[in-house]
Amino acid sequence: xxxxxxxxxxxxxxxxxxxxxxxxxxxxxxxxxxxxxxxxxxxxxxxxxxxxxxxxxxxxxxxxxxxxxxxxxxxxxxxxxxxxxxxxxxxxxxxxxxxxxxxxxxxxxxxxxxxxxxxxxxxxxxxxxxxxxxxxxxxxxxxxxxxxxxxxxxxxxxxxxxxxxxxxxxxxxxxxxxxxxxxxxxxxxxxxxxxxxxxxxxxxxxxxxxxxxxxxxxxxxxxxxxxxxxxxxxxxxxxxxxxxxxxxxxxxxxxxxxxxxxxxxxxxxxxxxxxxxxxxxxxxxxxxxxxxxxxxxxxxxxxxxxxxxxxxxxxxxxxxx
Amino acid sequence: xxxxxxxxxxxxxxxxxxxxxxxxxxxxxxxxxxxxxxxxxxxxxxxxxxxxxxxxxxxxxxxxxxxxxxxxxxxxxxxxxxxxxxxxxxxxxxxxxxxxxxxxxxxxxxxxxxxxxxxxxxxxxxxxxxxxxxxxxxxxxxxxxxxxxxxxxxxxxxxxxxxxxxxxxxxxxxxxxxxxxxxxxxxxxxxxxxxxxxxxxxxxxxxxxxxxxxxxxxxxxxxxxxxxxxxxxxxxxxxxxxxxxxxxxxxxxxxxxxxxxxxxxxxxxxxxxxxxxxxxxxxxxxxxxxxxxxxxxxxxxxxxxxxxxxxxxxxxxxxxxxxxxxxxxxxxxxxxxxxxxxxxxxxxxxxxxxxxxxxxxxxxxxxxxxxxxxxxxxxxxxxxxxxxxxxxxxxxxxxxxxxxxxxxxxxxxxxxxxxxxxxxxxxxxxxxxxxxxxxxxxxxxxxxxxxxxxxxxxxxxxxxxxxxxxxxxxxxxxxxxxxxxxxxxxxxxxxxxxxxxxxxxxxxxxxxx
Numbered sequence: 001x002x003x004x005x006x007x008x009x010x011x012x013x014x015x016x017x018x019x020x021x022x023x024x025x026x027x028x029x030x031x032x033x034x035x036x037x038x039x040x041x042x043x044x045x046x047x048x049x050x051x052x053x054x055x056x057x058x059x060x061x062x063x064x065x066x067x068x069x070x071x072x073x074x075x076x077x078x079x080x081x082x083x084x085x086x087x088x089x090x091x092x093x094x095x096x097x098x099x100x101x102x103x104x105x106x107x108x109x110x111x112x113x114x115x116x117x118x119x120x121x122x123x124x125x126x127x128x129x130x131x132x133x134x135x136x137x138x139x140x141x142x143x144x145x146x147x148x149x150x151x152x153x154x155x156x157x158x159x160x161x162x163x164x165x166x167x168x169x170x171x172x173x174x175x176x177x178x179x180x181x182x183x184x185x186x187x188x189x190x191x192x193x194x195x196x197x198x199x200x201x202x203x204x205x206x207x208x209x210x211x212x213x214x215x216x217x218x219x220x221x222x223x224x225x226x227x228x229x230x231x232x233x234x235x236x237x238x239x240x241x242x243x244x245x246x247x248x249x250x251x252x253x254x255x256x257x258x259x260x261x262x263x264x265x266x267x268x269x270x271x272x273x274x275x276x277x278x279x280x281x282x283x284x285x286x287x288x289x290x291x292x293x294x295x296x297x298x299x300x301x302x303x304x305x306x307x308x309x310x311x312x313x314x315x316x317x318x319x320x321x
Numbered sequence: 322x323x324x325x326x327x328x329x330x331x332x333x334x335x336x337x338x339x340x341x342x343x344x345x346x347x348x349x350x351x352x353x354x355x356x357x358x359x360x361x362x363x364x365x366x367x368x369x370x371x372x373x374x375x376x377x378x379x380x381x382x383x384x385x386x387x388x389x390x391x392x393x394x395x396x397x398x399x400x401x402x403x404x405x406x407x408x409x410x411x412x413x414x415x416x417x418x419x420x421x422x423x424x425x426x427x428x429x430x431x432x433x434x435x436x437x438x439x440x441x442x443x444x445x446x447x448x449x450x451x452x453x454x455x456x457x458x459x460x461x462x463x464x465x466x467x468x469x470x471x472x473x474x475x476x477x478x479x480x481x482x483x484x485x486x487x488x489x490x491x492x493x494x495x496x497x498x499x500x501x502x503x504x505x506x507x508x509x510x511x512x513x514x515x516x517x518x519x520x521x522x523x524x525x526x527x528x529x530x531x532x533x534x535x536x537x538x539x540x541x542x543x544x545x546x547x548x549x550x551x552x553x554x555x556x557x558x559x560x561x562x563x564x565x566x567x568x569x570x571x572x573x574x575x576x577x578x579x580x581x582x583x584x585x586x587x588x589x590x591x592x593x594x595x596x597x598x599x600x601x602x603x604x605x606x607x608x609x610x611x612x613x614x615x616x617x618x619x620x621x622x623x624x625x626x627x628x629x630x631x632x633x634x635x636x637x638x639x640x641x642x643x644x645x646x647x648x649x650x651x652x653x654x655x656x657x658x659x660x661x662x663x664x665x666x667x668x669x670x671x672x673x674x675x676x677x678x679x680x681x682x683x684x685x686x687x688x689x690x691x692x693x694x695x696x697x698x699x700x701x702x703x704x705x706x707x708x709x710x711x712x713x714x715x716x717x718x719x720x721x722x723x724x725x726x727x728x729x730x731x732x733x734x735x736x737x738x739x740x741x742x743x744x745x746x747x748x749x750x751x752x753x754x755x756x757x758x759x760x761x762x763x764x765x766x767x768x769x770x771x772x773x774x775x776x777x778x779x780x781x782x783x784x785x786x787x788x789x790x791x792x793x794x795x796x797x798x799x800x801x802x803x804x805x806x807x808x809x810x811x812x813x814x815x816x817x818x819x820x821x822x823x824x825x826x827x828x829x830x831x832x833x834x
Contacts, residue, residue, distance in 0.1 A: 015816040277824065
């Protein structure tokens with residue numbers, strides 16, 4: 001292989017530079033960024049539009065409020081603390097239960113209230129926010145994930161990441177936490193990415209640390225050929241997120257709650273490229289086709305139909321190869 | 322066409338940058354390589370006379386440097402004398418005057434000359450002279466001259482060949498009788514030139530003496546050498562009056578032309594004039610810069626050379642930063658290297674300038690390692706972010722102070738130059754590294770830290786490159802090219818080198834297919 005670039009190009013793999021120059025810069029207007037960068041704003045927008053999100057228990061904005069942490073947390077047995085401006089899953093603390101006066105992390109480690117307070121203080125001082133600006137900490141509902149994923153998830157909650165371009169879902173993957181990722185669902189932190197057939201909602205084989213796998217490394221569960229429940233519902237949800245924030249190229253993260261169904265967890269204005277690895281499909285052909293449409297259907301079901309159509313075309317293309 | 326705007330902009334920037342640099346290199350003669358030196362002549366004329374006690378006035382012909390050389394400096398050393406310089410189209414005359422002068426008077430005229438790049442030494446212009454009257458030659462000289470002129474006339478085509486032929490006959494080593502008659506009674510070269518002019522007038526050819534100074538190293542008591550010029554209706558043509566060879570000798574400085582006296586003195590006596598010449602080698606940059614000033618080049622007027630030296634030195638460093646940032650652009654967008662902070666490695670590289678590479682790397686690793694240890698200790702104290710950063714900063718500075726004192730005690734003065742190390746940058750590096758350590762493990766943190774250090778070292782090697790430093794300082798417009806390339810890379814949508822590794826699954830698939 002003399003020119004690996006050509007092969008990547010031919011397979012339609014989107015690179016970081018091209019993502020930034022051809023998709024993020026032209027399609028994502030800067031002024032809409034706060035809507036997705038601030039998870040609190042995203043939540044409000046989603047709620048106003050009737051989109052289900054994990055319930056917000058409380059917001060901590062100033063250090064002083066940490067003293068009243070106990071009162072804020074007392075009604076809840078389990079919850080998640082996250083920075084409103086966090087990115088890449090950093091700074092998220094998942095509490096699954098209590099042990100006497102203390103809190104139990106997803107990994108089983110027991111934390112004191114003081115330690116939780118310190119974590120919140122770190123969030124507030126901007127340790128996890130983009131650009132190190134002062135931040136807010138959100139306390140929200142901990143998603144009880146669908147038992148379907150029990151066998152393929154370790155400690156954390158799997159989420160479904162979909163790249164939505166001009167309101168049309170283009171590629172989707174499910175991200176499975178591992179012991180390595182410490183229960184977090186970010187691929188670069190060691191989570192597994194599993195491609196999803198956009199038409200059927202069935203999973204393909206996954207990638208973990210850049211290698212193809214079919215079984216979860218921690219639980220041994222088979223990750224291939226799982227059927228994602230409420231798939232059409234999820235596709236519609238992701239398509240609607242475009243109308244929510246007006247950004248042309250976004251990543252939508254959805255979690256499947258046991259009781260509440262699909263919930264929109266967060267939106268991302270700079271979604272990563274690993275989704276291509278998880279699906280073993282390059283993003284470019286689909287993006288280019290969507291780019292070439294003068295008009296994108298305004299109704300959500302039409303856009304989902306378009307997404308499926310595009311997926312079918314590229315499926316047949318790749319299988320024909 | 323995609324990105325046409327950016328491409329056009331980049332293209333024009335490159336054209337502007339290159340053409341400016343080309344102009345400065347060829348026309349102004351700015352050197353493309355550092356430490357190029359050129360010979361500079363220092364010519365001094367010393368005028369000494371005894372004053373009669375009253376007012377003194379002295380007029381002295383000085384060179385009008387126009388061809389072959391550029392005067393890069395000119396001085397008149399004449400303490401209490403008033404000075405004025407006049408030009409008459411052919412010559413320049415300095416006029417010194419003083420109301421009361423007593424005893425021995427010494428005046429100096431000094432000029433520093435740099436050889437011109439392209440122009441050869443040429444005769445001077447000036448108005449076309451009238452044809453001289455044929456003098457009334459005394460006999461027997463008259464008939465000898467006329468016979469000789471007649472003979473030469475038949476063997477020549479124009480003024481130049483006529484003069485050449487005449488001179489070679491007059492100067493012949495086995496002269497005929499005519500020549501011997503004409504040579505008689507001529508004691509010095511000056512009189513000889515005058516004699517030749519006298520003879521040329523017989524053919525109605527305008528001629529004039531020209532006085533030149535030969536530039537040779539360490540001439541203490543030089544004198545002007547008379548030379549001959551004839552006019553052919555268009556221009557003055559120079560001849561060696563002794564040999565009849567055309568042109569001026571090499572390294573000849575034309576002092577003045579024409580029959581007027583070299584010097585006119587009023588109110589003084591026993592005038593002595595001496596010339597001394599010396600040469601030295603000077604940085605071509607300085608010479609070119611002064612030459613450009615003399616040429617009234619606007620570009621040079623607004624160049625960095627017009628700044629005070631101290632500020633020039635600052636810009637020598639500052640102008641290298643775009644080259645460092647361009648390196649970062651390439652490493653990040655084309656290669657895909659990860660570093661702590663965007664331009665942090667370049668600031669570290671700048672700090673390496675003060676400490677030199679080995680010490681810089683040693684200090685960087687040492688301080689970051691010690692700082693990390695302290696940072697992990699602080700983690701136990703559960704401090705808020707900003708106070709924690711501030712604490713690390715205090716410790717970093719204390720560490721640096723300790724290192725400086727220790728190295729000084731041991732006798733390693735190098736350690737002292739650590740003072741300009743960017744502490745804030747180091748503190749941020751320590752903080753980011755400790756975060757990466759906790760979030761992604763020590764391997765990742767060390768890898769990124771090492772990556773940053775490598776980029777800093779690479780940046781250091783680039784920004785301390787003498788040739789590059791010289792180029793961007795003398796030709797700052799070359800930075801427009803850096804800007805153009807940066808703009809082009811700003812619209813580069815190709816894959817990063819590391820992405821080939823990242824997407825190797827796809828490549829393997831392609832191989833199988």
